[in-house]
Structures are given as C-alpha cells and as structure tokens.
Amino acid sequence: MKRILFTLILSSFLLQAQQYNWTAFSYPPGNGGGRYDDVFFLNENLGWAARGGNGAVFKTTNGGTSWTQQIVSTTPNEYYRNIEFLNENVGFLGTLNNNFYKTTDGGATWQRVNNISPYPQGICGLDCVGTSTVYGCGAWFYPAYIIKSTDSGTTWQYMDMSAYATALVEITFINENVGFASGSDDDGAVILKTTDGGASWTKIYNSNIPFEYVWKMQLLDNNKIFCSIEAESPNTGRLLKSLNGGLTWETKDFPDTFVQAVGFTSPDHGWMGGHNTGFYETFNGGETWTDTGVGGTLNRIFFVNSNVAYAAGTGIYKMTVGNLATQETTRENQERKLQIDVAPNPVKDKLNLSIHFLHSDHIIIGLYDTSGKFITEILKDDISGKGLKKYSLDFHYPKGNYLLSAHSNLGRQAIKIIKE
Numbered sequence: 072m073k074r075i076l077f078t079l080i081l082s083s084f085l086l087q088a089q090q091y092n093w094t095a096f097s098y099p100p101g102n103g104g105g106r107y108d109d110v111f112f113l114n115e116n117l118g119w120a121a122r123g124g125n126g127a128v129f130k131t132t133n134g135g136t137s138w139t140q141q142i143v144s145t146t147p148n149e150y151y152r153n154i155e156f157l158n159e160n161v162g163f164l165g166t167l168n169n170n171f172y173k174t175t176d177g178g179a180t181w182q183r184v185n186n187i188s189p190y191p192q193g194i195c196g197l198d199c200v201g202t203s204t205v206y207g208c209g210a211w212f213y214p215a216y217i218i219k220s221t222d223s224g225t226t227w228q229y230m231d232m233s234a235y236a237t238a239l240v241e242i243t244f245i246n247e248n249v250g251f252a253s254g255s256d257d258d259g260a261v262i263l264k265t266t267d268g269g270a271s272w273t274k275i276y277n278s279n280i281p282f283e284y285v286w287k288m289q290l291l292d293n294n295k296i297f298c299s300i301e302a303e304s305p306n307t308g309r310l311l312k313s314l315n316g317g318l319t320w321e322t323k324d325f326p327d328t329f330v331q332a333v334g335f336t337s338p339d340h341g342w343m344g345g346h347n348t349g350f351y352e353t354f355n356g357g358e359t360w361t362d363t364g365v366g367g368t369l370n371r372i373f374f375v376n377s378n379v380a381y382a383a384g385t386g387i388y389k390m391t392v393g394n395l396a397t398q399e400t401t402r403e404n405q406e407r408k409l410q411i412d413v414a415p416n417p418v419k420d421k422l423n424l425s426i427h428f429l430h431s432d433h434i435i436i437g438l439y440d441t442s443g444k445f446i447t448e449i450l451k452d453d454i455s456g457k458g459l460k461k462y463s464l465d466f467h468y469p470k471g472n473y474l475l476s477a478h479s480n481l482g483r484q485a486i487k488i489i490k491e
Contacts, residue, residue: 091352099387106368107384108122110383113159123150129141150431153197155198163199165197166194167212171191192210193210195254204219207219210433235256238254241254245293261278275317276320287371289374291335301330301345304485307324308325309330310330323357329346332371366388370383378392413486418490
C-alpha cells in the first residue's frame with residue numbers, strides 16, 4: 072500500500088534536530104540508461120524492487136542488506152513499472168509491455184495474468200488493500216483504465232476510465248472502497264476519488280494546465296494527501312497537498328520540472344525527486360527545498376513506518392533516523408535522456424527523426440510554438456526494445472521556430488526546430 076498509516080506529531084525544531092539518512096545500496100546494480108521504477112516492503116525486512124528498462128525483480132529478506140534476483144519472464148526487453156504484494160506469497164508486477172504478472176510463492180515463480188478483458192496495455196500503478204483486494208491503473212501514455220480484483224487476483228474487472236481521464240499513473244486506497252486515482256486529462260493534472268470501490272468516481276482536483284500529471288500520491292494518516300505534479304517546460308514541477316482529505320488543495324513549487332517521487336513524515340517534513348534529481352528535502356511543507364546530494368532519477372518513495380523508508384531511482388535507497396551502516400553515496404549522473412537527432416534542421420516538408428532507445432519504451436512527441444502553446448501531437452509509438460528507430464513525418468506548417476516535446480519512460484525533453 073502506498074501510504075503511511077501513522078500520525079507523527081513533532082515540531083519543526085525536533086524534526087530538523089533528527090538525523091535522517093538516505094543511503095544507496097551497492098546491490099542491486101544500477102541500470103545503465105534507466106532506473107528502478109518501484110520498491111515495495113511488507114515490513115522493515117521483507118521487500119521487492121522492480122527495475123524498469125531491461126526489467127528485473129529483486130527480493131530482500133533482511134532490509135536490503137542482501138538481494139536476490141528473481142526470474143519473472145523470458146520475454147526480452149520488458150519494462151517493469153511497479154510491484155505490490157498482498158502478503159508474503161501473493162504479489163503482482165505491472166509492465167508497460169502488455170504483460171501483467173502474479174506470483175503465489177513470494178516471487179520464486181511468476182505467471183502472466185491472462186483473464187482480463189480488454190487486456191491493459193500497461194499497468195502504471197498498483198495497490199493491494201485488505202486481505203484480497205487489488206487495484207491497478209494505466210497508462211501514462213493513454214488510454215485510462217483501472218483493473219480490480221477482490222479475490223487475490225483470481226478474477227479481474229476492467230474499468231474504462233476515459234470519461235474521467237486520458238491517462239492514469241497512480242492509484243492508492245484507504246480501504247477496499249475508498250481510494251484515489253491520479254494522472255492527466257485534457258485540462259492537466261487530475262485526481263479522482265471513489266467511495267464505492269470504483270463503481271463511480273468524482274474529480275477532486277484539476278490543475279487546469281494542459282499536459283501535466285499527478286504522478287505519485289502518498290496518504291499520511293488517511294487525511295493528509297501529498298502528491299507530485301510533473302509539469303512541462305517552461306512550467307516547474309510542484310508539490311500538491313491537502314490536509315483535509317482532498318476538500319481543499321495547495322501547491323508549492325519544486326526546483327525541477329519533472330518531479331515524480333514524493334514522501335512525507337509530517338505535514339512539514341518530506342522529500343521529493345524526479346527524473347533529473349535526487350532527494351530534495353523540506354522542513355516547512357514545501358516552501359523551501361534543500362538538495363541532499365544523494366540519489367538520482369527518483370520515481371518512488373515508500374514508507375514502512377516513521378523511521379524507515381525505501382526509494383527507487385538510479386538505485387535502491389534506504390532512509391533511517393540516526394546512523395545507517397551502509398555507505399552513503401553522492402549524486403549519480405542525472406543525464407538519462409533519449410538521444411533524438413533531427414536532420415536536416417531546418418526542416419522543409421518532412422520532419423526526420425532518429426531516436427536511440429535505451430530499452431523498451433513508449434514515446435509521445437508534441438509540437439509547440441516558441442511561446443509554449445500546444446499545436447498538435449505528431450508522434451505516439453510503443454518501442455519493443457533497445458535500438459535506433461527512424462521516423463519521417465509530414466510537416467506542413469508555416470515557416471518559423473517550433474519546439475518538439477518528447478515524453479518517454481526516461482522523462483521529458485524539448486528540441487528546437489526551424490521550418491524553412
């Protein structure tokens with residue numbers, strides 16, 4: 072479950088007096104060009120991590136001191152997006168490649184879930200709640216849907232969410248009936264709420280800035296909600312929070328556009344990070360942020376309790392209060408972008424793109440004018456594996472300067488082009 076079911080009442084002075092340590096494990100190994108997309112723990116000792124590109128799953132039974140790689144599938148180039156367990160035996164693994172897996176023996180063996188119709192293109196969010204209920208959602212690259220099981224993944228229900236959103240990234244529940252889903256719609260970042268197990272949904276937040284996502288959500292004592300808003304340049308990413316269960320919301324600017332991971336121990340103290348950053352820490356509810364110098368390409372912060380948390384990014388990280396007997400590492404290289412070549416540039420009637428994919432991926436490219444106004448989506452493609460792919464697209468637009476905004480599993484980037 073992506074939430075903290077505890078109440079931590081400390082003054083700002085006491086929070087800053089405590090020593091919070093984020094450290095990186097030397098194993099599992101870093102994923103060249105990619106990252107670990109998710110980490111999940113049932114308790115302080117038992118947990119799993121999912122590597123994204125060149126997908127792999129790792130398990131620990133001793134709080135990360137050692138990890139064992141688990142074999143999920145012989146399908147090459149799968150992108151493992153998230154992992155979640157109901158108990159020490161029954162767990163689920165979402166991919167971005169039309170495959171969804173279940174284990175009944177703690178990850179020793181995995182089986183593809185086949186009895187979902189229509190079959191989800193990708194599972195971007197998972198949440199196990201209670202003893203037998205599982206929710207999943209997808210996909211960041213469209214369309215929007217939710218899957219649900221009430222019998223530990225034996226049977227599944229598929230919910231078309233296109234009436235509420237264009238893309239869903241995260242899902243988290245307080246109990247089997249009350250929960251939230253987040254992502255994007257035509258008006259920007261969106262959060263939906265249900266009180267009847269997904270039978271109906273209500274929109275409780277919308278940023279009204281197109282192409283933004285609510286990427287991650289964290290529930291703190293079921294009433295305080297902390298979220299990351301991934302923006303698109305020139306806008307900055309933001310912390311989105313509600314201290315009254317979603318009745319009212321406020322945002323705080325974050326130092327980077329592509330913020331994704333979020334985790335708070337109290338209304339004032341927490342961390343965020345994203346595709347281009349490691350851990351940024353705040354002690355005043357997001358008014359100001361301090362770069363800790365630790366971590367990279369963060370996607371998930373997962374709290375086990377108020378004193379222990381894990382995170383997924385360039386590597387796997389652990390937070391404790393006080394000293395931790397693993398070596399602290401400095402910031403990894405943050406340049407994790409696709410290489411996109413435009414030739415020739417200036418362009419004429421054809422836009423020729425050469426894109427070097429580092430692993431299986433998804434890509435959406437939008438066309439903008441230089442003021443940042445959206446014109447149209449010119450490319451959407453699913454990539455099966457590592458390699459070079461070339462595109463030749465009609466480009467019948469007036470002469471002038473334009474921006475291409477490319478969004479992939481490695482983040483977002485802008486490319487300037489000129490039309491002659």
